[in-house]
Amino acid sequence: MKSRSLLALTASALALPGIAPIARADTPPTNTNIAYRVSSYEEDKLPEEFLFAGSAERYDITIHQFQLVTPVGENYGLTLSTSVESMSGASPWYAVTPFDGEQGIVMSGATIHEKRRDYSVGLRRYLDNGSLGFNVGTSKENDYESWNGGFDIQGDFNNELTTLAGGVSFSSDDINPTDASLYNRVTDQSKRTSSAFISVSQVINQNSLFQSSVNITHHNGFLTDPYKLGDSRPESRTQVAWSNAYRRFISDLDGALHLDLRIYDDDFGINSLTFDLSWYQNVGNAFQVIPRLRYYSQSAADFFTPENDFSGLPLFNSSDYRLSAYGALSGALQVQASINDMTISFVLERYLSDDSYSFYDGGKSPAIVDFTRVSLGLGYSF
Amino acid sequence: MGSPCALFFRGNNKKFNSALAIKLESEIKRLENRYSRFLPDSITTQINRLAGTGNVMKVDKETASLLDYAQTCYKQSEGLFDITSGSLRTLWNYQDLSDKQSLPDESDIQLALEKIGWGKVEFHHGSICLPVAGMEIDFGGIVKEYAADCVATLAEREGCVSGMVELGGDIRIFGVGIETEKMPPWQIGIRDPFNTGHPHALIDLHYGALATSGDYERYTLIRGKKYSHILNPITGWPVEGYSSVSVIADQCVLAGTAASLAVLKGENGEQWLRELGLPFLCIDPQGKATGTIQ
Numbered sequence: 001m002k003s004r005s006l007l008a009l010t011a012s013a014l015a016l017p018g019i020a021p022i023a024r025a026d027t028p029p030t031n032t033n034i035a036y037r038v039s040s041y042e043e044d045k046l047p048e049e050f051l052f053a054g055s056a057e058r059y060d061i062t063i064h065q066f067q068l069v070t071p072v073g074e075n076y077g078l079t080l081s082t083s084v085e086s087m088s089g090a091s092p093w094y095a096v097t098p099f100d101g102e103q104g105i106v107m108s109g110a111t112i113h114e115k116r117r118d119y120s121v122g123l124r125r126y127l128d129n130g131s132l133g134f135n136v137g138t139s140k141e142n143d144y145e146s147w148n149g150g151f152d153i154q155g156d157f158n159n160e161l162t163t164l165a166g167g168v169s170f171s172s173d174d175i176n177p178t179d180a181s182l183y184n185r186v187t188d189q190s191k192r193t194s195s196a197f198i199s200v201s202q203v204i205n206q207n208s209l210f211q212s213s214v215n216i217t218h219h220n221g222f223l224t225d226p227y228k229l230g231d232s233r234p235e236s237r238t239q240v241a242w243s244n245a246y247r248r249f250i251s252d253l254d255g256a257l258h259l260d261l262r263i264y265d266d267d268f269g270i271n272s273l274t275f276d277l278s279w280y281q282n283v284g285n286a287f288q289v290i291p292r293l294r295y296y297s298q299s300a301a302d303f304f305t306p307e308n309d310f311s312g313l314p315l316f317n318s319s320d321y322r323l324s325a326y327g328a329l330s331g332a333l334q335v336q337a338s339i340n341d342m343t344i345s346f347v348l349e350r351y352l353s354d355d356s357y358s359f360y361d362g363g364k365s366p367a368i369v370d371f372t373r374v375s376l377g378l379g380y381s382f
Numbered sequence: 383m384g385s386p387c388a389l390f391f392r393g394n395n396k397k398f399n400s401a402l403a404i405k406l407e408s409e410i411k412r413l414e415n416r417y418s419r420f421l422p423d424s425i426t427t428q429i430n431r432l433a434g435t436g437n438v439m440k441v442d443k444e445t446a447s448l449l450d451y452a453q454t455c456y457k458q459s460e461g462l463f464d465i466t467s468g469s470l471r472t473l474w475n476y477q478d479l480s481d482k483q484s485l486p487d488e489s490d491i492q493l494a495l496e497k498i499g500w501g502k503v504e505f506h507h508g509s510i511c512l513p514v515a516g517m518e519i520d521f522g523g524i525v526k527e528y529a530a531d532c533v534a535t536l537a538e539r540e541g542c543v544s545g546m547v548e549l550g551g552d553i554r555i556f557g558v559g560i561e562t563e564k565m566p567p568w569q570i571g572i573r574d575p576f577n578t579g580h581p582h583a584l585i586d587l588h589y590g591a592l593a594t595s596g597d598y599e600r601y602t603l604i605r606g607k608k609y610s611h612i613l614n615p616i617t618g619w620p621v622e623g624y625s626s627v628s629v630i631a632d633q634c635v636l637a638g639t640a641a642s643l644a645v646l647k648g649e650n651g652e653q654w655l656r657e658l659g660l661p662f663l664c665i666d667p668q669g670k671a672t673g674t675i676q
Contacts, residue, residue: 003657005458012454013636016447018532128443128508254558286541 028126029077031381032070039063039347039375043089046105050366052096054107058369059089072123079122079135087114092367094229095319097307105367108227116141120148130155133167146173152197161203165213168196177226191221207249215241224318230308231318239266255281269302270323271360290334292349300325300362324365327357332373343379348372391537391545391557392565402540406533410549413532416445417525419468419518426521434515438504446508448524455524455639456500462646463639466512467615468520469497474602474620476611481603491618498615527593527638530554534634552593554634575625576669583663585675591634595641596626596665612645623648623666630661630675 013019043058065083072078090107097103120137132153139146152167171193177185199213219237246259260276278292301323303316329352336345351371355364389406393399419426425445432439441449455463473486473494497517504511512519526549533547534556544557544565555568567588571581575596585592600611609620627644631637640660644651652672655662663673 003659005654006658006660008454008458009636009639010633012451013633013639016451016528016531016635017444018528018535019633019635128446 028075028124029069029071032068033379033381035065035067035069035343035377035379037063037065037375037377039065039373041371041373044370044372046092046107046367050103050105052104052106054093054105055090056107057089058107059087059091059112061085061087075126077124077126079120079124081118081120081122081137083116083118085114085116085118087116088112091227092319092321093227094231094308095306095365095367103306103364103366106229114141116144129157130163143176143178144173146171148172148193163201164199165201166196166198168194170194173221175222175226185226186222186224189222189226191219191223193217193219207251209245209247211243211245213243215239215243217241225320228318228320230310231320232314232316233303233318234268234316237266237268239264241265253281255279264298268323269300270298272296272298286337286339288334288336290332290336292332292334294330294332295327295357296330297327297358297360298325299358299360300364304363304365306363306365319365319367321365321367321369324355324368325358325360325362326353326355326364326368327359328353328368329357341381343377343381345375345377345379347375347377349374386548386550388548389533389545390547392543402537402542405540406537406547409532409536410529413525413529417448417521419520419522426519429510429512430518433512433517436511436513438509438511440509443508448521448528449505449510451635452519452521452524453500453505455643459643459646461499461501461616462614463523463643464498464500464615465519465521465523466498466500466503466517467613468518468522469494469516470613470615470618471611473618474609474611474613476600476602479603481606483602483604485604495615495618498618523638523642524635526550527552527591527634530591530634552591552634552638553587554591555587555589557589572628572663572675573626574669575665582665582671583675585630587630590630590632591637592628592630593634593637593641594626594628595638595645596624610645612642614646621646621648623651624664625667625669626665627651627655628663628673628675629655636660 041061041063043060045056046058048056063083063085065081067079067081069077069079089112091112093106093108095103095105116139118137118139120135122133122135124131124133130153134151136149148169148171150167150169152165154163154165156163173191175189175191176187179185180187195215195217197213197215199211201209201211203209217239221235223235223237224233225231241262241264243262244260247256249256258276258278258280260274262274264272275295276292278290281289283289301318303314303318304323305317305319308319309317330349332347332349334345334347336343349372351373353368353370355368387410389403391402393402415421416425418424419430421427425441429439452465473490475483497514502513504513530547530549530552531554534554537545537556538558542557543559546568547554551573553570557565559565567586570585570587570592572583572585573594574580574582595612601608612621613619614621624645627641629637629640629644631640637660640655640658640662644655644662644664647654652664661675663671663675665671
């Protein structure tokens with residue numbers, strides 16, 4: 001049992017900025033940091049046995065991201081981000097059950113070429129015991145335009161060992177599908193999204209940290225996928241997610257364990273669970289190697305159908321594989337190096353999904369996707 | 383820092399070493415520039431200059447944290463550790479060891495005591511006001527040790543594997559590789575107050591800090607008697623008791639505070655250190671050592 005004097009003196013000593021036991025994020029940036037990342041996301045072909053018609057080639061997406069973080073005065077940090085996403089390939093159009101009773105997917109032809117551009121600006125004001133952040137952004141595709149904004153506040157308590165945070169964000173999306181008259185698609189649709197979160201993080205000791213947060217998101221408006229035939233979804237969706245993170249540095253191994261668990265529920269009828277396990281291994285002074293494993297399992301939406309019903313009878317009906325019951329396993333390896341003021345990082349990820357991986361019952365889709373992601377990032381601080 | 387400083391570390395390569403050495407030295411310089419009471423532009427001087435004017439000074443977060451720490455020390459020591467006790471120093475001349483001085487007048491001591499007392503200072507929400515003209519604060523008993531900790535934090539953040547910084551006799555061991563790379567411990571000598579050339583004891587330290595407080599480095603001689611430079615802010619007189627007290631803690635600032643406080647507590651110091659629970663070594667004026675440091 002430590003004496004009260006020692007506890008009081010230690011707590012006060014650990015509050016001194018030069019003796020921070022764990023580096024915290026809520027201090028204003030002192031350097032300007034620019035970062036660029038290019039990622040390639042490639043979906044596997046749809047297996048031939050499930051292809052009923054169309055192209056088996058699925059999406060290939062290339063993403064270029066650029067970010068600048070810079071101090072403004074003593075107490076502000078400014079973040080500018082932009083990204084360009086180029087997408088090509090085919091996507092599932094509708095699902096059928098031909099005479100043999102096996103499910104089949106009708107794909108779009110390999111004619112989709114899309115480009116999306118995102119821009120966002122964030123400003124954070126750092127206070128003695130916390131910070132306030134604002135951000136606005138926009139996202140544009142040729143058939144879609146979105147504006148979003150958010151505000152968050154975070155406060156440090158208990159000698160900065162406890163951090164409470166909360167925030168709200170909004171977005172407004174306008175959707176104008178291409179080739180609307182050709183395929184009898186809707187035009188001029190919109191949706192609104194509002195979201196709020198609260199989180200608490202607690203430094204347990206010099207080497208470990210726990211964080212828990214709850215996020216509630218509500219969507220209102222046109223939530224149907226206009227490019228899928230026979231797709232019709234409710235005009236409102238409420239999602240609740242509870243996320244927990246545990247971080248532990250193990251000094252004997254010079255590495256840190258990251259454990260994450262997320263539990264999700266929405267009123268489409270989807271429940272899901274995500275479990276993430278990563279190990280951050282320091283190698284020498286400049287390198288870090290991070291193997292990562294992730295497991296995901298979800299139930300199907302109430303109105304998910306393995307075969308589209310074109311009778312017009314069901315009010316809601318969708319064969320979108322993202323609404324089916326499935327599970328996914330992914331493994332990734334990240335290697336990063338910091339050399340002087342430069343950082344470089346490389347990520348290779350393989351993602352496999354299967355309905356048998358899910359521990360939930362419900363409608364299954366043969367269109368669930370496997371993909372490979374490769375990403376290279378460069379950063380420079382000055 | 384007004385006292386000998388030394389910095390040793392095991393680096394990665396020549397370029398890393400010289401860049402890190404510059405960073406660590408400038409960190410020490412930064413703290414000296416901010417908190418030395420001898421520099422006309424330091425924060426300490428700015429605060430002291432406003433004493434008695436009624437003006438309130440808003441300080442930055444680091445200074446506020448240091449003042450918070452000083453306040454905790456004041457409370458935990460029931461007023462013995464007091465960063466406002468500086469004006470007593472002018473009554474004692476530590477430069478002159480010729481034994482030709484006389485003791486200060488009791489009336490002068492009482493006059494000086496009026497300008498002393500953290501309890502009189504108005505310090506709320508990062509704003510400080512020294513209400514009495516001539517009142518002074520002095521971070522001398524804290525910032526040297528804090529600087530050693532800052533050097534350690536910075537060096538570890540830069541990936542330094544193993545190192546040691548000594549600022550005026552207070553030592554901090556640091557490094558990210560201390561446990562993983564099975565580095566040998568640093569061998570630290572605890573100074574013998576009666577034979578400054580030889581260590582009283584040698585200890586192995588893997589990590590943390592060793593701070594020593596005592597009268598062997600700075601004292602004055604009056605009528606054949608040694609008077610410590612450590613002054614009791616309640617009586618105004620130099621403390622009597624131990625010739626030196628050394629304490630080991632994770633942070634140098636903590637080790638330094640514990641050592642100073644034990645000296646200030648005089649003969650009760652040892653009991654207080656035992657209750658505190660940090661490893662310590664007390665050496666009394668006869669050269670007898672007691673404590674838990676082996």
